[in-house]
Amino acid sequence: MKNLDIAVIGSGIGGSLISALNKNKDLILFEKDKNLGGCASTFKRNAAYFNAGATTFVGYENNHPIKNIFDKVGIIPNILESKIAIRTIQNKKIVDRVQDFEEFLTNLNSVYYHKNNRIFWQTIKDIDEKFWKLKNIYYAKYSLNAYVKTVFFIRELIKEFGFLLFKTADGYINEILPNITKEYKSFINAQLLITLQTNSKDLSLLAMSLGLAYPFHKVFYSLGGMGKIIEDLLKDVNVQNKEEIISIKKEANNYRLISTKDEYLASKVILNSAIFESSKLFLDENIKKYYDKFSFSDQSAFVVYLKLDTREKLLHHYQIILEDNIPNCISNSFFISISDINDEKLSKDGYSITISSHSKAIFWEGLTKDEYEAKKELTQNFIIKEFLNNFENIKQENIKTLFSATSKTFYRYINRSNCGGKPITTKTIFQLPSCNTPFEGLYNVGDTIFAGQGWPGVAIGVDVLNKELNKI
Numbered sequence: 512m513k514n515l516d517i518a519v520i521g522s523g524i525g526g527s528l529i530s531a532l533n534k535n536k537d538l539i540l541f542e543k544d545k546n547l548g549g550c551a552s553t554f555k556r557n558a559a560y561f562n563a564g565a566t567t568f569v570g571y572e573n574n575h576p577i578k579n580i581f582d583k584v585g586i587i588p589n590i591l592e593s594k595i596a597i598r599t600i601q602n603k604k605i606v607d608r609v610q611d612f613e614e615f616l617t618n619l620n621s622v623y624y625h626k627n628n629r630i631f632w633q634t635i636k637d638i639d640e641k642f643w644k645l646k647n648i649y650y651a652k653y654s655l656n657a658y659v660k661t662v663f664f665i666r667e668l669i670k671e672f673g674f675l676l677f678k679t680a681d682g683y684i685n686e687i688l689p690n691i692t693k694e695y696k697s698f699i700n701a702q703l704l705i706t707l708q709t710n711s712k713d714l715s716l717l718a719m720s721l722g723l724a725y726p727f728h729k730v731f732y733s734l735g736g737m738g739k740i741i742e743d744l745l746k747d748v749n750v751q752n753k754e755e756i757i758s759i760k761k762e763a764n765n766y767r768l769i770s771t772k773d774e775y776l777a778s779k780v781i782l783n784s785a786i787f788e789s790s791k792l793f794l795d796e797n798i799k800k801y802y803d804k805f806s807f808s809d810q811s812a813f814v815v816y817l818k819l820d821t822r823e824k825l826l827h828h829y830q831i832i833l834e835d836n837i838p839n840c841i842s843n844s845f846f847i848s849i850s851d852i853n854d855e856k857l858s859k860d861g862y863s864i865t866i867s868s869h870s871k872a873i874f875w876e877g878l879t880k881d882e883y884e885a886k887k888e889l890t891q892n893f894i895i896k897e898f899l900n901n902f903e904n905i906k907q908e909n910i911k912t913l914f915s916a917t918s919k920t921f922y923r924y925i926n927r928s929n930c931g932g933k934p935i936t937t938k939t940i941f942q943l944p945s946c947n948t949p950f951e952g953l954y955n956v957g958d959t960i961f962a963g964q965g966w967p968g969v970a971i972g973v974d975v976l977n978k979e980l981n982k983i
């Protein structure tokens with residue numbers, strides 16, 4: 512039995528950032544998998560490396576929570592800027608999302624012309640810029656101090672955004688871009704699905720702005736894979752990988768943790784497991800009940816991994832938008848991430864490619880092994896066919912390694928079949944779990960709690976958690 516102050520359960524972006532910030536404390540980070548990073552890990556298969564999920568790194572800029580955290584930890588990530596953040600291709604028509612507003616607008620107008628494009632996209636950019644300048648981003652519960660800070664944040668939001676806060680995304684699109692074409696709307700929704708897990712019909716204007724504006728920030732590629740950033744963050748942290756926490760029991764002043772290898776007593780526990788998966792860890796009925804309140808959000812990913820034997824010059828990111836949904840997916844688009852040609856680890860013996868689309872866990876349940884494999888192959892082949900359709904110089908023979916992952920794969924490796932958290936919509940915003948809980952010393956971090964998914968969303972949650980944890 513070992514005694515410690517803080518047990519962090521999971522090395523996803525959230526678990527890793529909070530551990531790095533508190534690395535000087537008596538802290539252990541437990542990770543079930545061999546690789547660190549969860550959805551943002553990099554893994555090895557057949558002597559080649561692949562990014563499991565996340566590939567874009569956004570928010571490493573002054574006054575942004577991500578940069579602030581990296582500076583506090585004393586880490587400079589080994590990153591390269593992606594000058595063209597994403598190249599979207601729809602019906603062979605190309606729009607490059609670049610940071611420069613005028614250049615982007617020219618690109619956009621050449622494909623999706625609308626006389627109000629400038630007003631629409633300038634508003635999106637302005638709202639996003641204002642959001643990241645807010646001083647008091649906070650959302651926590653269960654103590655007077657937390658409620659006061661949350662109210663302060665809401666007051667600041669209302670002061671900055673006023674009536675815009677109450678506008679819906681679709682309302683705004685219809686008002687500013689009347690008679691928008693189906694193709695143009697599909698271009699907008701395809702990006703919202705990647706960043707916010709839903710489309711404009713469920714979102715507020717504020718959420719849509721944050722989702723659409725990310726390529727107006729610098730977008731980075733991580734050399735050596737996304738997992739390299741996580742490994743760098745955890746360099747001085749006591750990490751126990753391949754050690755899963757299987758049960759937790761609250762005692763008078765501690766939590767008793769049983770892992771696959773040992774037993775621990777910790778005064779504080781930070782869970783980086785998806786919120787829907789946390790209940791089953793606890794032996795205490797009241798803690799179980801608390802976690803059971805958060806209903807499962809069935810948003811998952813279908814991911815294809817391939818190794819491509821070509822020296823063709825390729826960008827880091829493409830998004831292909833199709834007419835109809837991909838089989839066994841809930842999206843008509845897929846996102847392609849390609850290793851940088853000079854990345855010695857990922858691009859050794861060809862490009863390493865991660866292609867992802869949105870699916871549901873339920874699509875992959877209740878199947879026999881043969882049914883599951885057949886369904887997976889159908890989806891994979893469909894995506895590959897469309898991928899090749901959009902890259903004239905890449906041929907089937909260039910594909911050297913090919914395999915894919917569903918919600919089942921994600922569950923097997925990182926204990927979650929939902930990938931991407933619950934969409935923050937106009938309806939769900941106040942049901943979002945906070946980083947603290949009604950139980951002294953028990954905290955949450957990650958993309959299923961405030962403020963949502965990806966590096967920027969999880970980093971905001973980490974920032975609030977760090978203040979709650981250290982009573983700042």
Ligand SMILES: Cc1cc2nc3c(=O)[nH]c(=O)nc-3n(C[C@H](O)[C@H](O)[C@H](O)COP(=O)(O)OP(=O)(O)OC[C@H]3O[C@@H](n4cnc5c(N)ncnc54)[C@H](O)[C@@H]3O)c2cc1C
Nearest residue numbers: 521523525543549550564565566567756925957958965966
């Ligand atoms: C396909 C895909 C593409 C994406 N692309 C991007 C992108 O380009 N850019 C971006 O910013 N975001 C992207 N995202 C979103 C981003 O990856 C996630 O929001 C983020 O990585 C989630 O971090 P998290 O802190 O919630 O941890 P998770 O990734 O959920 O990791 C949790 C970790 O906890 C571990 N764990 C769970 N239970 C236990 C236990 N009992 N004991 C020990 N360990 C445990 C798991 O093994 C896992 O490693 C993408 C996501 C997916 C799925």
